[in-house]
Amino acid sequence: MSWMRRTLLSVFHYPVKWLVKPHTTPSDVETELNIDRHKPIIYLLPSNSVTDQLALRMASKKLGLPCPTNEVSLAGHDYPNCLFLRKTQPVIARGGKIKTNIEEVFTDLFHLHRDNPDTDVQIVPVFISWGRAPGKGKPGLSDLIADVATPSWLRKLFIVLFLGRDNFISLSKAVSSRDMAAQHGSDELIAHKLVRLASTHFQRKRQSLTGPTLLERQELHNAVLGSESVKKAIGEAGQSKKRTPEKARQDALDYINEIAADYREGLIRVGDRLLGRIWNKIYNGISVHHSERIRDLARNGHEIIYVPCHRSHMDYLLLTYVIYHEGMVTPHIAAGINLNFWPVGKIFRRGGAFFLRRSFAGNKLYTAVFREYLELLFNKGYSVKYYPEGGRSRTGRLIPPKTGMLAMTMQALLKGVNRPVSIVPVYIGYENVMEVKSYLNELKGSSKKKESNWQVFSAIRKLKNYGYGYVNFGEPIQLNQYLEKQIPDWRETLPDDPEKKPNWLTPMVNELANEVMLRINKSAAINGMALTSLCLLSSKNKTMSQRELVQSLDACLTLLRAQPYSSDFSVPDDSAEDMMKHTLSLNRFEVSNDGYGKLISPQKDNAVFLTYYRNNILHLFALPGIIMSAVFTHKVCRRDYILRLVAALYPLLQRELFIHMTQDEALSYTDRLITQLLAQGLVQQKGECLLPPEANDAAFHPAWLLSRCMQETFQRYLVVLTIIEKERVISRGQLERASRQVAERLSTLYGLSSPEFYDKNVLSSFITALRENHWLDSTSDGSLKYSEESDALRQDVMLLVWPEIVQHLENVELH
Structure with a gap:
């Protein structure tokens, strides 16, 4: 290392220490990245920057890794601990060469392996980002200062001053120099290949951190309104008596503005600081597992769709916060239109939320606009998050999934998405859910309160010790592979009209939705x-x-x-x-x-x-x-x-x-x-x-x-089976009503404390399962019929239920 470099590192050590707060991912470098702390390491960085090197020195000390400002000795030769792909640009660009001598260093290193085959160095790529701002279609004043991959020292001064607290250091899997040297080709060719791969890798890292270039509003309008499906829907709407073609087009434009997010990275940074304070106040910590899965998907260029369970309004904030701190770009979030009230709606929209109505039924124009917007997000490379349950669980169980968003996702895939698409199921858990009292009131029959500013302020006022939060990323579902496995000949069975659904789509999406829910619960967190x-x-x-x-x-x-x-x-x-x-x-x-x-x-x-x-x-x-x-x-x-x-x-x-x-x-x-x-x-x-x-x-x-622990479940099963046994033949609607009445009576008589014991959704799900597994017969008019199989199941369940409950059910008289 030259004396000039040493001097600069010494001069800027304390200013960087005071101004910079590095956030490092991942935290477990040994397990996730296969980095051996006892083997020599050479860090590979995109650009030759003193402040980058000093920030990495702070991070490496915390992780227990070798110092990047030292040198490493290999077989009697000294090599720098840090290598760089590019030089820093001069203050006044003269079009000079910005490449470093990195290829010569790697060539020399690989040549060293020929004479010393036991030598092995871990080459660890490190991407360092100051801020997480995505690119813009129209550069602004801030871009003149900060938006350069290899900024000059003057620009870097402003970057450190304004974004020093938002420094992100992302380490990647170690590459063995011995394995590289063993590849076919000359040392020069291998070195050139390594540099080329590193350059591509850093580009992907940048995109996983910052996301794609932001959509300008006019570009968004042109893309959605210019799509064939929306133009067709506008044409059909314009033929009705109530709408002229001009009015239909304006309606489509209004729908876009109602739906679309207005992402602002600055709000995310402010939100990160604010949420950090909130989590420290109300949670003892946030436990995160399997986050390496989403980093692997991003590294391999996947379009990521997060599909979490929905326990609380906190889910929107908690999962986004976790994704941000795991070194990934925050997703665009599908939120109910009930959350689009001033000023919360505007804040959510700038945080990446896009809003959807509870039902699209009968409004073909809205459906076309929403679907086209979703497809645009996928094709532009934005990660997306939506809740398969459709709403928050009032019982703590998973709710049977709604399939609308999944169906739109699959239709986008069929029309062609540029990248592989992966769904990531996410389990979210809490030791305390702030809405739990209102959930139980709703289960008892009270109406759901409309979201409002008063509810927000009331929730903030009640913030207190809520224990731990839990986020577990489940096993991803690679949709391209899933489709090939489920429907091998899907390409040959697609209808000529791309807007028309193939016959197999609905049952396949139902299977996919069920698989998502299974993988969410598969990732549960005990607390x-x-x-x-x-x-x-x-x-x-x-x-x-x-x-x-x-x-x-x-x-x-x-x-x-x-x-x-x-x-x-x-x-x-x-x-x-x-x-x-x-x-x-x-x-x-x-x-x-x-x-x-x-x-x-x-x-x-x-x-x-x-x-x-x-x-x-x-x-x-x-x-x-x-x-x-x-x-x-x-x-x-x-x-x-x-x-x-x-x-x-x-x-x-x-x-x-x-x-x-x-x-x-x-x-x-x-x-x-x-x-x-x-x-x-x-x-x-x-x-x-x-x-x-x-x-x-x-x-x-x-x-x-x-x-x-399963007694209430067995009791509910016996309630349904006993009613069918008494009636012998009963319509599904009558069975659900009678089951709920009897279950509610049992709950009152025996002090059962579970509101879901008589919840209509839970009872309906069980009756559906009875039919699907052929425990019940069906009559010609669709009624349910008791059978020998039903009786055998009832006898098994009856033996597991408390005798006093069995006796009460035997004597109950149905209306």
């Missing part, structure tokens, strides 16, 4: 609030001693760690005792002392709120719940009986709870669970029979709780 709620609600009086609660939490955590629900779900590393302490610190539970020890219960009248959090993870305990319920019900039962019972009930549970396993996988998982339950002492074995633990055994209480 203390959800697990404590499950334990307390399973206890007889919703009250447990501290010792019993810790034992039960430990048993559940041990079970899931030993036999994971999936490779994508997450369990905290906390001990059961630490989890309980943290959960109690959220001040959502009553802690009392009766002289024998601490008792833990829900706060007064708050037990019903816990059902929301339990339902977030109930699908993880469905199979353990069946096993333990069968063992406690029969006192003595065989393993093959439990497997037969699971085979009968699993298709119904899978449909209701979106469990990702196939029938065979579920049976195999059940068998492993039984083995683990035996190992933990939650189940005893005598010969070939399985028994519950003795009442004086420490494992008895956790085992008993697991046997009760």
Whole structure:
């Protein structure tokens, strides 16, 4: 390193330290990037910048990586720790050469490998961005100062002053110099290839961080109004008596302005700072898993569509915040038109939200405009986020998906999208959801309150300790591959009219929507609030001693760690005792002392709120719940009986709870669970029979709780099956109404605290599952008919339900 370079690094060390705050991705360089901290590293940067090198030095120190301002010694030769693709531009450009001698250095390095084959260096590409502003069609004043890939020192001065707190350092997977040297070709050719690949890689990194060039408003109008589908819809609308062609075109223009986002990177930066303060105030932290998946997709040039579950209005902010801090461009977000009120609507729109109406039915012009806008986003390379459930879950369970947005996505793919398109399911979880009280009121019959400024201010005023937030990125679905697998000959079956849907599209989209929901739940996150709620609600009086609660939490955590629900779900590393302490610190539970020890219960009248959090993870305990319920019900039962019972009930549970396993996988998982339950002492074995633990055994209480966690589900199943058994033949509408009335009565009589116990959507989903799995017959007029298969299922379920509930259902008289 020259004396001039050393001097500059020394001079600018403290100014950069004071002005710059680097954000580094990823944080786990060893696992995600295969970087070995004990092997020599050479960093490869796009441009030769002192401030870039100093920012990287700050980041590398935090990550425990070698200092980029030092040198590395290889076989007696000294090489700089940093290499650069391009030189810094002069203040007054003279059209001179801006390439560095990097190819000569790499050539020399590869030549060194010929004489020293054991030498190996990790070449780590590092992209450094100051700010995340996308390019603009019309440059502004700020672009004259900052928008240059290799700015002069004068421009870099302004960049550091204004964007030093928005410095992003993105490291990539290490490239082995030994592997590169072993490739065919001369050292010069290999070095040239490496530099060319690095240049392409940095271009993709820039796009994944900043996104594509912003759409100017006029360009947007021309693109949408000039599309064939919109012109056709305008023509058809203009032929009606109510609209002239000019009025129809103006309506289309108004629809564009109503729908389209108006993305402003400056607002995102301000939002990042504001949200950082909010998260620190209301959350103890945000747990993120599998974010490497979205970075891999971006690196490979994929169009990314995020499809998260929808728990809260916080989802809009939390997921965008996480994506931003994982080094990805923030997506355009599909938001309900109910959120487009002043001034929140304008803020959301500038944050990337585009608005859609709840229903497009009958408005062909609006449908055409919206679909064309969505296709334009895909083709321009914008990442997009929409919620497959359509609205927020009021019960904590996943809602059966709405398929409209997915159908439009697939239609865009059929018409041709320039890049591969991948859907990324996302599980979002909270230890506290601020809207949970209003959700339960709505489930009890009150009308949904319209969003307003007062609601926003009220929510901000109530901000308090909400524990942890959880974001798990699920296994992506590569749509091009999915389409090829589902419909191999899809190209030959496309209709001549590109606006007409092929016959196979709707059933295929339905399958895709279901797969999305399965992968969301496959990525579930266990947390203390959800697990404590499950334990307390399973206890007889919703009250447990501290010792019993810790034992039960430990048993559940041990079970899931030993036999994971999936490779994508997450369990905290906390001990059961630490989890309980943290959960109690959220001040959502009553802690009392009766002289024998601490008792833990829900706060007064708050037990019903816990059902929301339990339902977030109930699908993880469905199979353990069946096993333990069968063992406690029969006192003595065989393993093959439990497997037969699971085979009968699993298709119904899978449909209701979106469990990702196939029938065979579920049976195999059940068998492993039984083995683990035996190992933990939650189940005893005598010969070939399985028994519950003795009442004086420490494992008895956790085992008993697991046997009760699915009780309300079994009771709901028995309600529906008993009504059909009494009527023998009944219409679907009558069955749903009667089931809801009886379930609501049971809830009142026996103090059941789950509003979804009589929720019409949950009951409807179960009835659909009964029909699809042929547990019910159909008559010629479409009514449902009781059968021998129905009776066999009812007998199995009846044995699992508490006797007092069975007796009440046997005696209930239907109206």
